[in-house]
Amino acid sequence: MSPVMTAGRAVAEIIRRHGVTHVFCVPGESYLPVIDAFYDMPDVQLVLNRHEGGSVFCAEGYAKASGRAGVAMATRGVGAGNLAIGVHTARQDSTPLVVLLGQVPTRFLHREAFQEVDLAAFFRPVAKWAVQVEHPARVPELVAQAFRVATAGRPGPVVVALPEDVLDREVDFRPPAPPPRPRPRPAPDEVESAVRLLLDAERPGILAGGGVLRAGATPVLVQFAEALAAPVFAGFRRFDVFPNDHPLFLGGLGMATRPEIVDFVRSRDVLLVVGSRLTEFTTQGYTLPAPETRVIQVDIAPEVIGAVCDVEVGIVADAGMALGDLLEAVRASDFPGSDRHRHRREAAGALRAVYERITAPRPMAESEPVDPEGVMHDLQAILPPEAAIVTDAGNFSGWPARFYRFRRPGTHFGPISGAMGYGLPAAIGVAMATPGRPVVCLAGDGGFLMTANELETAVRHRVPVVSIVFHNGMYGTMRMHQERRYPGRPIGWALGDPGFADLARAMGAHGERVERNRDFPAALRRALAAGGPAVMELITRPERLSARE
Structure with missing residues (x-):
C-alpha cells in the first residue's frame, strides 16, 4: 500500500x-x-x-x-x-x-x-x-x-x-523510478559516411560544444582528435570541452575571438560539429562554417541537425557514444601512423604555434591601474587545474576567453544567454555542488552589482567563493559599441563607485581593493585563504575595452 x-x-x-x-x-x-x-x-x-x-x-x-x-x-x-x-x-x-x-x-x-x-x-x-x-x-x-x-x-x-x-x-505517493537516460548511438552507415569524409579530408577540424561536456566525453574526444590528427575548436563559452594545453587545441569561438582563429575554422574543408547547436557567437554571426566546408553534425536533439547550416552527414546520437564509435572506426583503418596522419599533425602544430602566440597573456606587474591581461597571467600561475572559473556577462569576459587555459572539463561556467548578474549566484551553486575546490567568479562592475545581494547568502552559508570584479566605472560593452557606431557621442554608459571591497566587508566577507597588477597575486592568495566569500575589486583602465586587440 x-x-x-x-x-x-x-x-x-x-x-x-x-x-x-x-x-x-x-x-x-x-x-x-x-x-x-x-x-x-x-x-x-x-x-x-x-x-x-x-x-x-x-x-x-x-x-x-x-x-x-x-x-x-x-x-x-x-x-x-x-x-x-x-x-x-x-x-x-x-x-x-x-x-x-x-x-x-x-x-x-x-x-x-x-x-x-x-x-x-x-x-x-x-x-x-x-x-x-x-x-x-x-x-x-x-x-x-x-x-x-x-x-x-x-x-x-x-x-x-x-x-x-x-x-x-x-x-x-508511489516513489518515482529514476529518470531514464537513453544514450542513442549512431547507425553503422552513419559512422562509415562520417569517417570516410574525415579521412579523405585535407584540412579536417572538430568543433565541440556542450553536448560533449554533458556526456562526459572529453577523454574520448581527445583520443579521437589524436587518432584523426585534427585540430579542435570550442564553442562559445564551452572553453573547457577540450584541454587548452593540448597541441591540437586551436581556441574557443566567441565575442573576443581573434581573426586568426576564425580563419582557422573557415579554412576547414570538413568540419565535425559535435554537441553544439552552432550559436550566434560560435558561428561569428552565422558566417561559420564556410559555405564550401562539408559539415558532419552530431547532436542528441534532432531539431538541431542542419538548423544553422547545410549538413552532409547528420547523426542523432549522444556525443560520447558517437565519438566512441567514430574513434573505433578510425583506429580500424590504416590512417593512424600513416604519412598523411603525420602531415596533419605537423600542419596542426604550425597553427598551434600561432594560437599560442596570440593567446599567451603577458605579465603586467608594472601596470597601474590594473590590466586584465596581467590578471589572466597571474590566475593561470596561481590557480590549480581543477579550479572553477565562473564568468558573468560583459566585455571583461573576453580576457578569460582569450587568455585563460582551461585544462580540465567542468572548470568553466558562463551564460550562453549573456545574462548579466549570473556570475556570483552561479558560483555559489557551483561551490555547493562541488565543495573542496577553488571557485572564482569573474565579473564586471555592472553585472556584479545586479546580484551582489547574494554575497550575504554566501556569507551566511560560508561558501568560499572569490569574486574578482573588474571595475572601470561603466557598462563597458555599451561604451565599446557606441564608440564604434557613434564615435565621440557616448551616452548612458557611466556608473558610480559603490566601493565593492567596502560592501563586501559590510556583509561579513573578505574585501580588498587592488589598483596595481603587482599587488594582485598576494591579494588573490589572501582571498583564497579567507575561508569564506571574498571580493577583490580591481581598478582597471576605462579605455581598455576589448581583449580582441
Whole structure:
C-alpha cells in the first residue's frame, strides 16, 4: 500500500529521491507545504536567497557542476517574474532545471487574484516544458515527469506551477523510478559516411560544444582528435570541452575571438560539429562554417541537425557514444601512423604555434591601474587545474576567453544567454555542488552589482567563493559599441563607485581593493585563504575595452 502524505511533502520527496542536495529559493506562502517538508530532510539543504533571480542562477550553476537537475522555487506572479531570466538562461545553455512555483488557490484562478499570472503560458516560450497542476493526485506524477523532461535529450528548464490549496491535499505517493537516460548511438552507415569524409579530408577540424561536456566525453574526444590528427575548436563559452594545453587545441569561438582563429575554422574543408547547436557567437554571426566546408553534425536533439547550416552527414546520437564509435572506426583503418596522419599533425602544430602566440597573456606587474591581461597571467600561475572559473556577462569576459587555459572539463561556467548578474549566484551553486575546490567568479562592475545581494547568502552559508570584479566605472560593452557606431557621442554608459571591497566587508566577507597588477597575486592568495566569500575589486583602465586587440 502506498504511503499517504500531502502533495507538498510528495514534491519534496521527489526532489530528494532524484539526488538533489541543495534547493534554492526565496520563500513564499503559496508553497509553504513544500518548504515545511524539508524540515524533516536533513540530507537536502534549503538555501534561502535574497532575490529569485539569485535562486535560479544558483540552481543553474549547481546543475552544471553536479550533473543533476537544479531546483529553484519561488512564489506566484511576482517571484516567478523575477526568475524568468534564469529560465531563459537554462534554455539557451541546455541546463537541466526544475522550477517549482506556488500559485493562487484553484478557486481563485482566472479572476486576476492577488499576484495571479497564467504561469504555464508565461513560461512556455522560454521553458522546455511548462505545466500547471490543478489535481492533487497528479502532483507526484507530473513533478517526477518534470525531472525526466529536464534531463532527457537536450536538457533544459521545466516549470511546474502548484496552486497552494493543491499542495495541502493528501495523495497516495508511489516513489518515482529514476529518470531514464537513453544514450542513442549512431547507425553503422552513419559512422562509415562520417569517417570516410574525415579521412579523405585535407584540412579536417572538430568543433565541440556542450553536448560533449554533458556526456562526459572529453577523454574520448581527445583520443579521437589524436587518432584523426585534427585540430579542435570550442564553442562559445564551452572553453573547457577540450584541454587548452593540448597541441591540437586551436581556441574557443566567441565575442573576443581573434581573426586568426576564425580563419582557422573557415579554412576547414570538413568540419565535425559535435554537441553544439552552432550559436550566434560560435558561428561569428552565422558566417561559420564556410559555405564550401562539408559539415558532419552530431547532436542528441534532432531539431538541431542542419538548423544553422547545410549538413552532409547528420547523426542523432549522444556525443560520447558517437565519438566512441567514430574513434573505433578510425583506429580500424590504416590512417593512424600513416604519412598523411603525420602531415596533419605537423600542419596542426604550425597553427598551434600561432594560437599560442596570440593567446599567451603577458605579465603586467608594472601596470597601474590594473590590466586584465596581467590578471589572466597571474590566475593561470596561481590557480590549480581543477579550479572553477565562473564568468558573468560583459566585455571583461573576453580576457578569460582569450587568455585563460582551461585544462580540465567542468572548470568553466558562463551564460550562453549573456545574462548579466549570473556570475556570483552561479558560483555559489557551483561551490555547493562541488565543495573542496577553488571557485572564482569573474565579473564586471555592472553585472556584479545586479546580484551582489547574494554575497550575504554566501556569507551566511560560508561558501568560499572569490569574486574578482573588474571595475572601470561603466557598462563597458555599451561604451565599446557606441564608440564604434557613434564615435565621440557616448551616452548612458557611466556608473558610480559603490566601493565593492567596502560592501563586501559590510556583509561579513573578505574585501580588498587592488589598483596595481603587482599587488594582485598576494591579494588573490589572501582571498583564497579567507575561508569564506571574498571580493577583490580591481581598478582597471576605462579605455581598455576589448581583449580582441
